Amino acid sequence: MSATTADTAAQGIYQKAGSLRGERRRVLIWAYIALAFFVVFFLFPPVYMLITSLKSSAEIADLNGNPWLVTDPTLQHYRELLTEGNYLLHFRNSIIVTVAVVAITMVISILAAFSLSRMRFWGSSVLATGVFLTYLVPETLLFIPLFQIIGGLGLYNNLWAMILIYPTLTVPFCTWIMIGYFSSIPKELDEAALIDGANHFQMLWKIFIPVALPGILAATIFAFTVSWGQFLYPMAFLVSSEQMVLTTGIVSDLIRGDTFQWGKIMAGALLAALPPLLVYAFLMDYYIAGLTAGATKG
Amino acid sequence: MAQVTLRKIVKEYEGGVQAVKGIDLDIADHEFVVLVGPSGCGKSTTLRMIAGLEEITGGDIAIGGTVVNDIPPRDRDIAMVFQNYALYPHMTVFENMAFGLTLRKFPKEEIKRRVDNAARILDIAPLLERKPKALSGGQRQRVAMGRAIVRDPKVFLFDEPLSNLDAKLRVQMRTEITKVHQTVKTTTVYVTHDQVEAMTLADRVVVMNHGIIEQVGPPQELYHHPATKFVAGFIGSPAMNFIPARLVNGGAALNVELADGIRLPVPEDRAARYAPHAGRDVLFGIRPEHLTELRPNDHRQHLATFQAAPEVVEPMGMETLLHFWMQGNEICARVDPSTPAAPGVQQTLAADMSQMHIIDPQTDKVL
Numbered sequence: 001m002s003a004t005t006a007d008t009a010a011q012g013i014y015q016k017a018g019s020l021r022g023e024r025r026r027v028l029i030w031a032y033i034a035l036a037f038f039v040v041f042f043l044f045p046p047v048y049m050l051i052t053s054l055k056s057s058a059e060i061a062d063l064n065g066n067p068w069l070v071t072d073p074t075l076q077h078y079r080e081l082l083t084e085g086n087y088l089l090h091f092r093n094s095i096i097v098t099v100a101v102v103a104i105t106m107v108i109s110i111l112a113a114f115s116l117s118r119m120r121f122w123g124s125s126v127l128a129t130g131v132f133l134t135y136l137v138p139e140t141l142l143f144i145p146l147f148q149i150i151g152g153l154g155l156y157n158n159l160w161a162m163i164l165i166y167p168t169l170t171v172p173f174c175t176w177i178m179i180g181y182f183s184s185i186p187k188e189l190d191e192a193a194l195i196d197g198a199n200h201f202q203m204l205w206k207i208f209i210p211v212a213l214p215g216i217l218a219a220t221i222f223a224f225t226v227s228w229g230q231f232l233y234p235m236a237f238l239v240s241s242e243q244m245v246l247t248t249g250i251v252s253d254l255i256r257g258d259t260f261q262w263g264k265i266m267a268g269a270l271l272a273a274l275p276p277l278l279v280y281a282f283l284m285d286y287y288i289a290g291l292t293a294g295a296t297k298g
Numbered sequence: 299m300a301q302v303t304l305r306k307i308v309k310e311y312e313g314g315v316q317a318v319k320g321i322d323l324d325i326a327d328h329e330f331v332v333l334v335g336p337s338g339c340g341k342s343t344t345l346r347m348i349a350g351l352e353e354i355t356g357g358d359i360a361i362g363g364t365v366v367n368d369i370p371p372r373d374r375d376i377a378m379v380f381q382n383y384a385l386y387p388h389m390t391v392f393e394n395m396a397f398g399l400t401l402r403k404f405p406k407e408e409i410k411r412r413v414d415n416a417a418r419i420l421d422i423a424p425l426l427e428r429k430p431k432a433l434s435g436g437q438r439q440r441v442a443m444g445r446a447i448v449r450d451p452k453v454f455l456f457d458e459p460l461s462n463l464d465a466k467l468r469v470q471m472r473t474e475i476t477k478v479h480q481t482v483k484t485t486t487v488y489v490t491h492d493q494v495e496a497m498t499l500a501d502r503v504v505v506m507n508h509g510i511i512e513q514v515g516p517p518q519e520l521y522h523h524p525a526t527k528f529v530a531g532f533i534g535s536p537a538m539n540f541i542p543a544r545l546v547n548g549g550a551a552l553n554v555e556l557a558d559g560i561r562l563p564v565p566e567d568r569a570a571r572y573a574p575h576a577g578r579d580v581l582f583g584i585r586p587e588h589l590t591e592l593r594p595n596d597h598r599q600h601l602a603t604f605q606a607a608p609e610v611v612e613p614m615g616m617e618t619l620l621h622f623w624m625q626g627n628e629i630c631a632r633v634d635p636s637t638p639a640a641p642g643v644q645q646t647l648a649a650d651m652s653q654m655h656i657i658d659p660q661t662d663k664v665l
Contacts, residue, residue, distance in 0.1 A: 186382060186384065188382055188383075189384050189386065191349075191351050191371075191384065192380060192385075194370070194371045194372060195350075195371045195372065195398075196372070196397050196398035197372040197398050197401040197402050198401055199372070207386055210386075211388055213388075
């Protein structure tokens, strides 16, 4: 009985004010609107590429056709791309350069970041800042002196030149983000490893690399993206089609004078975008922040 | 297992800051020594120098008779437990404990035997396949200790291992550490800022302050016979009361005269020791537990009574703390909870003068 009285009294005394649930719903609606806008915005180019790549050359050239509809879908451009011309060669070149550059970058920057973040030595902090500053020099300025160096080494119009110069773009940034990541690993972890009997290399290999894996993967993704999408350097240093990578190969082989082979260009660009997509999808699963949880208190 | 010897150990950082100012210490085989002191007193630095994680600016450290100044941590045959556990997050509990042995290329069966044995001692056998993130704070601390035990090193080093645990767990782990030491008997150096930990764990306590050792001794000796004002104030909780006073000759006996004219007689067996200081300003030190209510039929000798009105009364359950002010000094007394005490009401207090200390305010030495 007393409960009933209390309820009645409460209804009399209190008024309902505000609604947390309603507020949350309003926020969510706006979030979805913003997200929908971005999804449409960013999916626009690839969808357009896909549609165009499935049209015949005649349909692409037809000014009366609807650019968003395919009336007579065909895989002709894909077939030609993969069977004629140097597209597959360019694909292979891109893979060679990218794999080599990612490997070189990771070896150099993991070692550099480890020593810069953990071994205090004379000038280490100046060096760490210097590494980052080199990243700030734009490549459009660098390619002129690099041209002299590459020429001097006799590597002009040679795929290997790319493996040599891409790391100038990737190493500074990768080193820099990994210095940050390594510095966030508690110092006690390496001290524990030292006392447990590890030397510096074992400490790096058995403790640092596994613990810093999310940071290392982030750096790998960066190095991969830069190498795969690099345009300026191959444009400047590679001239013959056999030496070219995808980015410049598509442009130089599929555009002849003022003739744009739009169907093949779209198909080629779309296929070229697949490896980054796969790498992202694969690495993202492992790219889980907070792998250090449980090492120390917190 | 081994003894640890420190000779004139100095640690100076860049810029000339001396963290440790030439300390000497002998730690016997099997001994459990606790370094205790406020933050910045150099206790952790000393421990890290023993571990080899910090370079020694001057002096020698010997473990088992060998000077280890230039020997890297991995070759010193020591094990260390860190405040934040420092478990390898990507390894299971078993791998964490086995890591040191794996690096030293122990055979697999031997590693398993040692890890199982340590897990049994620490009661963590069911956790061996878990990763550190799936463990509670207390369990992580046990694993960190297990990692030290499996190595069977010459010396265990503990760097404030219980500071991250909550109060209840800390008490529990304290007894755990004592049990482990009774089982494995490895020479242990333990650093803490908590004097209760120091008192309960140690065979001998080393009290440090400003980079020097203030006093070394068994816990009871430090409690009953502190050598300096710092030790007297640091050991014991609540801390010892210090009241400015003067030693005066009153008739036949020596008296401690507090500034308000209160005279407390010095016990005869101490009179000879203090007599040369008669007439001088001193600090009168007495612990709260020796400042109590006057009990009926009190048979304690050397009781001196005086009146005081507490300003704050803190009932703790098993005892009641009375805080009152005497010439600007806060004084704490520990009385029986049944004592009727109220703020502002005059109270008769009894000082057990057989437990008093007289401190020279110039040198801060206990006379």
